[in-house]
Structures are given as C-alpha cells and as structure tokens.
Amino acid sequence: AIKHRLWPEINRITLEQLHYARLGVGAGSWQLFAEDGDMRMYRREEEANGLVVDPLKACHVVKGVTGHEVCKIFFSPEYRSGWEATLEDMTVIENISKDTLVFLQTHKRIWPASQRDALFWSHMRKVPDAQDLWIACNHSTEHADYPPNAGKCVRVYLTVCLVCQTLIDPPKQNELIKREDITCKITYCSVVNPGGWAPASVLRAVYKREYPKFLKRFTNFCIDQCKDKPIVF
Numbered sequence: 001a002i003k004h005r006l007w008p009e010i011n012r013i014t015l016e017q018l019h020y021a022r023l024g025v026g027a028g029s030w031q032l033f034a035e036d037g038d039m040r041m042y043r044r045e046e047e048a049n050g051l052v053v054d055p056l057k058a059c060h061v062v063k064g065v066t067g068h069e070v071c072k073i074f075f076s077p078e079y080r081s082g083w084e085a086t087l088e089d090m091t092v093i094e095n096i097s098k099d100t101l102v103f104l105q106t107h108k109r110i111w112p113a114s115q116r117d118a119l120f121w122s123h124m125r126k127v128p129d130a131q132d133l134w135i136a137c138n139h140s141t142e143h144a145d146y147p148p149n150a151g152k153c154v155r156v157y158l159t160v161c162l163v164c165q166t167l168i169d170p171p172k173q174n175e176l177i178k179r180e181d182i183t184c185k186i187t188y189c190s191v192v193n194p195g196g197w198a199p200a201s202v203l204r205a206v207y208k209r210e211y212p213k214f215l216k217r218f219t220n221f222c223i224d225q226c227k228d229k230p231i232v233f
C-alpha cells in the first residue's frame with residue numbers, strides 16, 4: 001500500500017502511546033482525582049510555558065463490549081456526535097486509509113476560555129502479538145488549508161490514546177460467547193495543551209468536570225450501540 005507522508009509519525013506515536021498506556025499508575029506521581037464505579041481517573045499536574053497541560057490517565061472496566069467495538073466507535077466519525085458532548089463541529093479533512101483519518105473539530109466554548117479547535121490524525125489498529133488488544137490514537141497535526149488560530153478558535157495540541165483489551169469470563173472455547181461473558185478493560189490517556197492562555201484554576205476545574213463526564217458518556221454510548229448487535233471481536 002502507498003504509505004502516506006504521516007505514516008512514520010503515526011506508527012511511532014501509536015507505539016509510544018501503547019507503551020505509555022500499558023504502564024500502570026504506580027510509576028510517576030499520578031494522583032487519583034475521580035472515581036465512579038470501576039472508573040478511576042488520574043492526573044499529573046504539569047505546565048508547559050505557563051500553560052496547564054496536565055496528563056490524564058483513566059482506567060475503566062466495561063461489561064458487554066469488545067475492545068475492537070470500543071475503539072471502532074471512538075475512531076469512527078459517524079458516531080462522534082453521539083458521545084462527544086463538547087463537540088460543536090467535526091470535519092474529516094483527509095482519508096489516509098480505512099483505519100487512519102485526519103479530523104478538524106471545534107469544541108464548544110468553555111467559559112471563560114475562548115473557543116478551541118483541534119486538527120489531528122486518528123489511527124486505530126489491532127495490536128499484533130497481544131491478546132485481543134486494540135488501540136486508537138489521536139495526535140495533533142498540521143494541514144496547509146487549516147492554519148492554527150486563523151479564525152475565531154484557539155488551536156489546542158493533543159495526544160490521546162484509547163487502549164482496550166477484551167476478556168472472556170468464563171473462558172469459553174468454541175461455544176457461543178454471549179455479551180454478558182465479555183469485559184473490556186479500557187485505558188484512556190490524554191495530554192491536551194490548550195494552545196492559548198487560560199487560567200490554571202479554570203482549566204483544572206474544566207478537566208476535573210469534563211473528563212469523568214466524557215468517559216462515562218462515551219462508554220455508556222458504546223454499551224447502547226453494541227447491545228443488540230452481533231459481537232465483533
């Protein structure tokens with residue numbers, strides 16, 4: 001297949017993010033800041049030239065869906081408006097391959113910060129040589145037709161990954177596997193540089209409020225989307 005100019009970066013970042021996601025929260029000074037059922041959300045307080053860029057790592061366990069189904073829903077443009085509550089507009093500006101797209105999206109303004117947009121490539125793949133492990137990765141990129149901060153929005157810079165592992169419990173050989181037998185272990189990691197100045201206290205409050213809502217809404221959407229459909233491993 002013809003490899004795209006972005007392919008080396010896509011490959012490198014995806015593998016880096018996979019490694020990063022698989023590190024637990026033991027290493028590094030992760031602080032638990034939100035819990036909801038099986039969801040645990042951690043952050044590290046970090047600033048880059050005075051901007052809050054707190055890395056976030058969330059671990060969640062969701063019953064009744066597979067890692068492939070969850071990554072597919074996260075990656076696919078047609079589902080996004082169903083679970084991304086802060087989305088105002090979304091355009092696919094490049095179709096690199098069936099598992100790699102470039103998105104331009106604007107997020108609803110979160111007062112008092114000015115409105116943000118994000119331009120990123122999005123890639124999903126099954127992790128080779130691993131047990132039913134899938135990754136979807138979003139990473140900011142540039143595009144000549146959409147220079148940053150040209151319009152009303154401040155461009156954010158993000159690197160996000162969603163790593164999902166499907167577990168079948170009780171383990172079944174070739175008997176029929178039902179949705180109640182499958183569990184998906186999810187690790188969501190994100191680093192969002194807000195791009196332009198926003199008060200640290202405001203950003204940290206926004207992160208604290210929005211991220212738990214985001215992951216809960218996303219995973220509930222996946223359960224609803226998949227429950228009446230054949231299982232996709």
Ligand SMILES: O=S(=O)(CCO)c1ccc(-c2ccc(C3CCCC3)c([C@@H]3C[C@@H]3c3ccccn3)c2)cc1
Binds near residue numbers: 086192210211
């Ligand atoms: O996982 S994704 O790739 C899913 C595709 O949409 C993704 C997730 C999050 C963002 C995002 C973009 C901007 C902002 C802020 C920065 C200053 C003012 C707005 C935030 C803040 C963290 C809060 C937030 C968290 C979750 C959802 C929405 N809002 C998040 C973008 C993409």
